Amino acid sequence: MERINFDQAQALHSVAATRAMEAAAASSLPAHALMQRAGAACARLALALAPHARHVWIACGSGNNGGDGLEAAAWLHQAGKNVSVTWPGAPETAPPDAHAAWQRAVAAGVVFAPGPPPGLGPHDLCIDALLGIGLRSQADAPRMPPTALHALLRQLRTSPATLLAVDLPSGLDADTGQYAAGFAPDAEEAAASTARHTLSLLTLKPGLFTAQGRDACASLWHDDLQCGAFAPAATAELSGGRQPDARKARAPHDSHKGSFGDVAVIGGEGLQARGMGMTGAAWLAASAALHGGAGRVMVALLDDGQTLAPPWPELMLRRVDALDWPQVTAVCGCGGGEAVRAVLPTVLAQAARLVLDADGLNAVASDNALAAALRQRAHAGLPTVLTPHPLEAARLLQCTAAQVQADRLAAAQALAERYACSVVLKGSGSIIATPGQLPRINPTGNARLATAGTGDVLAGLIGARLAQGLAPHAAACSAVLAHGAAADHWPDDRSLTASALAAFLQ
Ligand SMILES: NC(=O)C1=CN([C@@H]2O[C@H](COP(=O)(O)OP(=O)(O)OC[C@H]3O[C@@H](n4cnc5c(N)ncnc54)[C@H](O)[C@@H]3O)[C@@H](O)[C@H]2O)[C@@H](O)CC1
Numbered sequence: 001m002e003r004i005n006f007d008q009a010q011a012l013h014s015v016a017a018t019r020a021m022e023a024a025a026a027s028s029l030p031a032h033a034l035m036q037r038a039g040a041a042c043a044r045l046a047l048a049l050a051p052h053a054r055h056v057w058i059a060c061g062s063g064n065n066g067g068d069g070l071e072a073a074a075w076l077h078q079a080g081k082n083v084s085v086t087w088p089g090a091p092e093t094a095p096p097d098a099h100a101a102w103q104r105a106v107a108a109g110v111v112f113a114p115g116p117p118p119g120l121g122p123h124d125l126c127i128d129a130l131l132g133i134g135l136r137s138q139a140d141a142p143r144m145p146p147t148a149l150h151a152l153l154r155q156l157r158t159s160p161a162t163l164l165a166v167d168l169p170s171g172l173d174a175d176t177g178q179y180a181a182g183f184a185p186d187a188e189e190a191a192a193s194t195a196r197h198t199l200s201l202l203t204l205k206p207g208l209f210t211a212q213g214r215d216a217c218a219s220l221w222h223d224d225l226q227c228g229a230f231a232p233a234a235t236a237e238l239s240g241g242r243q244p245d246a247r248k249a250r251a252p253h254d255s256h257k258g259s260f261g262d263v264a265v266i267g268g269e270g271l272q273a274r275g276m277g278m279t280g281a282a283w284l285a286a287s288a289a290l291h292g293g294a295g296r297v298m299v300a301l302l303d304d305g306q307t308l309a310p311p312w313p314e315l316m317l318r319r320v321d322a323l324d325w326p327q328v329t330a331v332c333g334c335g336g337g338e339a340v341r342a343v344l345p346t347v348l349a350q351a352a353r354l355v356l357d358a359d360g361l362n363a364v365a366s367d368n369a370l371a372a373a374l375r376q377r378a379h380a381g382l383p384t385v386l387t388p389h390p391l392e393a394a395r396l397l398q399c400t401a402a403q404v405q406a407d408r409l410a411a412a413q414a415l416a417e418r419y420a421c422s423v424v425l426k427g428s429g430s431i432i433a434t435p436g437q438l439p440r441i442n443p444t445g446n447a448r449l450a451t452a453g454t455g456d457v458l459a460g461l462i463g464a465r466l467a468q469g470l471a472p473h474a475a476a477c478s479a480v481l482a483h484g485a486a487a488d489h490w491p492d493d494r495s496l497t498a499s500a501l502a503a504f505l506q
């Protein structure tokens, strides 16, 4: 068993891949062995998390997730714990493994009760074994009446005792990280200060790391039930570990500023165009590119030459028509407003490498010719990274932001395929997708990044990584990881602003 620290690369497996692994492992093991291992792992972690628990209450569902809970109950009872189980399932309808687990729990003398024991306190432990990877939409006529299941889930979530979820927090979709309808915690449940842990069994699932998954699983553990050899090919991977550092890798002693590449930030609509000055976004992207290690950073503002001097002397002002396209990595769109449309045909056709952000993406979404020009870049061998947030992704895919969020991995991959380029779908557990590559989920970052301008900073940093010579997928993964890590290491006594974040990057 390992504790997941969110700083190591990990292989992730979908429900289908996990089922395949389960079937392969089960066929070479004695009957019920996998579930016994799952229950034992759960009991071991339970004893470690709540060694002084006076009571352990286990809420079990009617499927095999409930079976894991029943197995854990037998183990914990044998370890001398005061265990009670609530199991609204029935032996005659339980799947075979869960039925065998129920028999073991009964034989061990486990107490069955309709609800939690009275007086559960912070030293005690609750185990959520209601639903695992068998979660279906309500329409699939579940065996347990949803109201009973929801009532148990509410008692688990609002109890003062430590909460351990078996395999998944119940109601969370293992593939997408979204709660099924009716299962998201309400305000009171979300505000409960219970310590929460999740023990993922056999595999780590993508949904634990993106969308609502990160908040849902809280502290995460993994046990492969000694079946690692049966793991199929990964569905996705978690970014982590050492990322390629283009600057160190490429830097001979006689490096000069040209060795690290030129970034040109194109954006920042001027105040006079529509009464909304957005040059700050371009400066933020430029600052991030500079601090991220680009050799030279140029800024082409879309402000009709109103700005005469950059805010930092390291930055160079350029007109769009004076950029040396074969040399530059363009970061285009930050604060670009409507003005970016006029320059996009040139940028899309000529920029040697491109990060397209914000208003650049909105322009492509609403203009077929620009969309075709974007696709054409791949045919011309010109690398591109798109950096949409969910609403921008929805515009590009002609769907709603809710549909994007409902399956972030699929949405990012669809965008990457549609435009034949790399895509960073921002949000909790940012997804990086590139045609022909395993999608990545980024584990770093936190709610502090939900402030104006941090997206511009990310675009600039990806630009720096591209300019340093990394391929688009690697550049995007490295920059997203570093951007989130900067927020994770942010001093508690300092508020995070985008300009301070840009200066904090490496
Ligand atoms: N079979 C085995 O050998 C193993 C099973 N494992 C456990 O088994 C789990 C998967 O078991 P199952 O496939 O039985 O699935 P689950 O136990 O996750 O869920 C299936 C049950 O939940 C009900 N249900 C599904 N969606 C519902 C909804 N929206 N509302 C109300 N009820 C709903 C179904 O009617 C069914 O009774 C894993 O998550 C894991 O915990 C692991 O122990 C690994 C080994």
Ligand SMILES: [K+]
Pocket: 065, 128, 129, 130, 131, 132, 165, 166, 167, 168, 169, 170
């Ligand atoms: K569960």
